[in-house]
Amino acid sequence: MELHIVIDGERDLAGQVYRQIKEGIQSGRLAAGEQVPPSRLLAQQLGVSRKTVSDAYARLTMDKLLVGQIGAGTFVNSALPLPPISRRLAAKDLAAGATLNDWLGRSIPLPPPRPERRSAYDFLGGAAKSHFPLTEWRQCVLHGLRKSHAARGFYAEPEGLPVLREAIARHAAFARGVQCGPVDVLVTNGAQQAIDLIARVLLAPGSTVAIEDPGYPPARMTFASQGANVVCIPVDEEGMLVEQIPDGTCLIYVTPAHQFPLGMPMSVARRKALLKRASELGAIIIEDDYDSEFRYEGRPTDSLQSMDSEGLVAFVGTFSKVMLPELRIGYLIAPSAIREAVTVAKHLCDWHAPTMMQWALAKFIDDGYLQKHIRRCHTLYASRRENLLSRLTGDLAPWLQPVPATAGFHLTALTTRKIDLALLLRLARRVDVGLYTIDMFYHALPPTPGLLFGYGAIETLDIDPALDRVKAILTEIA
Structure with a gap:
């Protein structure tokens, strides 16, 4: 990489180099x-003699701006004080100040805690990274690197590589009963981008969107950022109260397999009612199927998309929960009515997801590594879930009651008596x-006091020691 220096004319060349570096x-x-x-090297790049550059470096060294290290090279002096910060225009001073202030007023939803603030026993949601098949994944990444290197150097299809779309279609049909083919699949940068793309093509300022309350804050904030009128619909033990979805709604967001954050599945009767209401409204339903690959009890339930006969359900899935949070590959099974529009939006947004990782993921699915990993993690998560439930229904029952959930890798427990949860979190x-309340997931309704226990990232042997400490605190503050 060249050092940016501009030579003007033929006079005082060393001085020009000196002043610009200084x-x-x-x-x-x-x-x-x-x-x-x-x-x-710098003399060759600038088209001047080496002596010119050497003279400039000598002056900079005398000024203690540069220091030479024998055998290593010449470096900017690390002992120099930081440069003063120049005054910059504030958001309010810009022509777009009002719009910027609107964004500045929005907080980042569900921010991850800094590594130094993570607790040794942490019930934050996440995946079991220590059990990820790193050797097999490395082979797949190397395969993706070879495939990308062999490509002709052009941009790829915005909807995703055909080989990955075929693999995703097979996986979604096998694991969730989704009715789709490769043509229906759009590869996205995580599930969040899929939600954002749907919002871009369906919402205008003033459009009405119905979401669950409590629910997933990033989805609600995405819809609000498009200027939509976001209507929060309460949930009960069967899911969203469909009869409260208002007239004029054009988009409905739900998590039917494992309601976020409470955890209960939407009943079949409620799913049928939701599809009927969406048909009356002509509304698209976003089915966020974020972690339902892991089911522990009861008979399998159909995805909402598989019950849809009118093409109203947009099925959103992700590999971040199943594999690695950092992977950031999701997918959208788009209804035919919006497929072309979301493809255009994807193209304008970022053209396409990184092809090397698409090749790698396709091989990971096709070679059976994904299903093996899901089976391995299912056994692991089932054991952690059983351990957590036994404590919540046992010695912690005087304070906490778990919400029935059949899938995923988090449980919500509601308080059975008045507890100062803020104090509990501080003492814990x-x-x-690390404990987390469900307050942040409520928007229009008053929060129901409760805790969210993620058991994907915490080690199995850490659950009992952590809950022993929680019980001791509850006994003390109660």
């Missing part, structure tokens, strides 16, 4: 500790236990 250091453009090019943090 200005770059003093302004912070050249960071402390950064290596500058060897004098011979002091003994290195």
Whole structure:
């Protein structure tokens, strides 16, 4: 990479090099500790003699702006003070200030805690990374690298590589009974982008969207950012109260397999009522199927999409929960009515997902590694869930009652008596236990007091010690 220096004319060449490097250091453009090019290389790049550059470097060294390290090269002096911060325009001073202030007023939903603030025993949601088949995944990534290297160097299809779309269609049909073919699949950067793309093509300022309350904050905030009128619909033990979806609604967001965050599945009767109401409204339903690959009891339930005979359900899935949170590959099974529009929106948004990871994931699915990983994690999560439930229905029952849930890798427990949850969280943090309330998932309704226990990331042997500490705190503060 070339150091940006502009030579003007033929006079005072060393002075020009000296002044521009000095200005770059003093302004912070050249960071402390950064290596500058060897004098011979920089002279070739600038079309000047090596002596010109050497003279400039010598002056900068005398000024203690550069330091030479024998055998390593020449570097910006790391002992220099930080450059002063120049005054910049604030958002309110810009022509788009009102719009910017609207965004500045929105907080980041569900921000991950900093690593230094994570507790030793943490019930934050997440996947079991320590059990991920890293050797097999490495083989798939190398395969993706070879495939990408062999490509002709053009951009790929916005809807995703055909080989991955075929693999996703087979997986969704096999695991969730989704009715689809490769043509229906759009590969996205996580489930969040799939939700965003649907919002882009269906919503205008003032459009009405119905969502669950409590529900998934990033979805609600995405719809609100499009200027939509977001109507929060309460849920009961069977799911969203469909009869409260208002007239004029054009988009409905639900998590029927494992309601987020409470956890109960939507009943078959309620699903049929939801499809009927959507048909009356001409509304698209987003079925966010975020973690239902893991089911522990009862008979399998159909996906909402598989019950849809009119093409109203957009099925959204992700591999971040099943595999790795950092993978950021999701997918949308789009109804034919919106398929072309969301493909155009995807193209305009980021053109396509990284092809190397698409090749890798396709091989991971086709070679059977994904199903093996799901089976392995199912056994692991089932054991953790059983352990957690035995404690919540046992010695912790005087304070907490779990909400019945048949899938996923988190449980919600509602309080059975008045508890100062803020105090509980603070005291738990002091003994290195991370607890989380469900308050943040409510928007229009008053929150029901309760805790969310994610058991995907916490180790099995850590659950009992963590809950022992929670019980001791509950006994003390109650």
